Every structure is written in structure tokens, then in C-alpha cells.
Amino acid sequence: AQKITQTQPGMFVQEKEAVTLDCTYDTSDPSYGLFWYKQPSSGEMIFLIYQGSYDQQNATEGRYSLNFQKARKSANLVISASQLGDSAMYFCAMREGETSGSRLTFGEGTQLTVNP
Amino acid sequence: GAVVSQHPSWVICKSGTSVKIECRSLDFQATTMFWYRQFPKQSLMLMATSNEGSKATYEQGVEKDKFLINHASLTLSTLTVTSAHPEDSSFYICSASKQDRNNEQFFGPGTRLTVL
Numbered sequence: 001a002q003k004i005t006q007t008q009p010g011m012f013v014q015e016k017e018a019v020t021l022d023c024t025y026d027t028s029d030p031s032y033g034l035f036w037y038k039q040p041s042s043g044e045m046i047f048l049i050y051q052g053s054y055d056q057q058n059a060t061e062g063r064y065s066l067n068f069q070k071a072r073k074s075a076n077l078v079i080s081a082s083q084l085g086d087s088a089m090y091f092c093a094m095r096e097g098e099t100s101g102s103r104l105t106f107g108e109g110t111q112l113t114v115n116p
Numbered sequence: 117g118a119v120v121s122q123h124p125s126w127v128i129c130k131s132g133t134s135v136k137i138e139c140r141s142l143d144f145q146a147t148t149m150f151w152y153r154q155f156p157k158q159s160l161m162l163m164a165t166s167n168e169g170s171k172a173t174y175e176q177g178v179e180k181d182k183f184l185i186n187h188a189s190l191t192l193s194t195l196t197v198t199s200a201h202p203e204d205s206s207f208y209i210c211s212a213s214k215q216d217r218n219n220e221q222f223f224g225p226g227t228r229l230t231v232l
Contacts, residue, residue, distance in 0.1 A: 037223075
């Protein structure tokens with residue numbers, strides 16, 4: 001079974017608008033973490049935001065916020081005020097368990113294009 | 117922040133040769149490092165989990181004799197692609213796990229391997 005699902009292979013947004021990238025996950029582990037990464041064409045993986053399964057509030061980091069709906073097992077990324085430099089591949093990932101040795105499972109990714 | 121480096125950033129080699137890729141955590145110690153492989157337009161696929169001082173744990177379908185992993189110190193893990201063939205051409209990315217509140221994984225910039 002797919003553990004992380006990103007249903008949007010590609011998304012387009014106008015500059016300065018907000019965009020939501022979808023991510024759903026599946027796990028029976030009560031303790032897990034959810035991550036979003038940005039991968040520009042250069043290939044580097046840039047950490048954007050983290051949400052722990054026990055966190056009461058949705059995570060926010062600057063223009064990035066995570067809409068965490070635990071009962072629906074979704075962790076959508078919201079990017080506000082899109083910029084041209086936001087054009088990149090975005091990956092949602094889940095870590096099951098709390099230890100540093102716990103592996104990450106990645107979704108298939110969403111290619112975001114910001115139009116001027 | 118936490119910085120992870122990879123060397124080389126790109127390599128071209130002839131079929132049948134071996135290639136070593138280094139992954140270093142520059143400003144923190146990492147007992148666990150991870151090696152991923154990424155084909156164009158696809159997601160990251162975990163190849164193996166590298167633990168300092170012990171044998172790596174390989175994912176199903178990954179040939180341990182072909183992809184040799186050594187994690188000899190808390191800041192260095194190496195991946196050696198032995199007897200490389202064109203189908204091994206890919207983008208290889210390492211990550212190092214920092215033991216902090218989130219046990220976040222920090223990614224290296226990746227190594228693009230092309231086997232002729």
C-alpha cells in the first residue's frame with residue numbers, strides 16, 4: 001500500500017497567489033513525522049517544514065504552512081504569496097517512529113510552476 | 117543549521133569500473149546516514165540505511181554486493197558502485213540524521229552518475 005500519496009503531478013499558480021499541494025499518508029504507528037521538501041532543478045533537497053503527529057498546532061515557517069488534518073491523514077502544504085523562485089518539485093515525506101534511525105518514505109512529488 | 121556534503125557532485129565513468137561517492141556531515145555527528153537513488157522525474161528511493169560501526173541495512177531489491185556502503189566514522193559514509201553499468205546511471209543523494217527534537221534528516225547536494 002502506498003504510504004504517501006501526492007495526487008497532483010503538476011500544479012500551476014500565478015505569482016503572488018497562494019497554492020496548496022496535497023499529501024495524504026497511511027500509517028498505523030501513533031508516532032510519526034511529516035516533512036515537506038523542495039527540490040529545484042539543481043537537485044538539492046531543501047527542507048521546508050515539519051509536523052509531528054503529536055503537535056497540536058499546524059506548523060508554519062514563513063510563507064509555508066502545513067494544513068495537518070490527522071483524522072483524514074492529510075498534510076497539505078500551503079505556500080502563500082508565490083514567487084517565481086518557488087517553481088520546483090515538492091515532496092511530502094513521512095517518518096514512522098521517533099528515532100534518528102527511522103527511515104523517510106517519500107511521495108511521488110508535485111511539480112509546481114509559478115507563472116509571472 | 118546542519119550541512120551535509122557529497123563528493124563528487126558528478127562523475128562519468130566507463131562501464132565495468134567502480135565509483136565511490138562520499139557523504140559527509142560537516143558540523144554534526146550522524147550515527148545514521150541514508151542513501152537514496154533518484155531517476156529523472158521520479159521520487160527518491162531509499163537504497164540503504166548506514167549505521168556507524170555496523171553493517172548497512174539494504175532495502176529489498178538493492179544488491180548489497182553491487183552497492184557497497186561503509187560508515188566508518190560519525191561524519192562519513194561512502195557508497196561504492198561496483199562494476200558500474202549504464203543502468204546504474206542515476207542521481208544518488210545521501211542524508212544524515214541529526215539527533216535533535218525532530219530527528220531531521222539533512223540532505224547532501226547529490227551526485228549525478230553517468231555510466232557510458
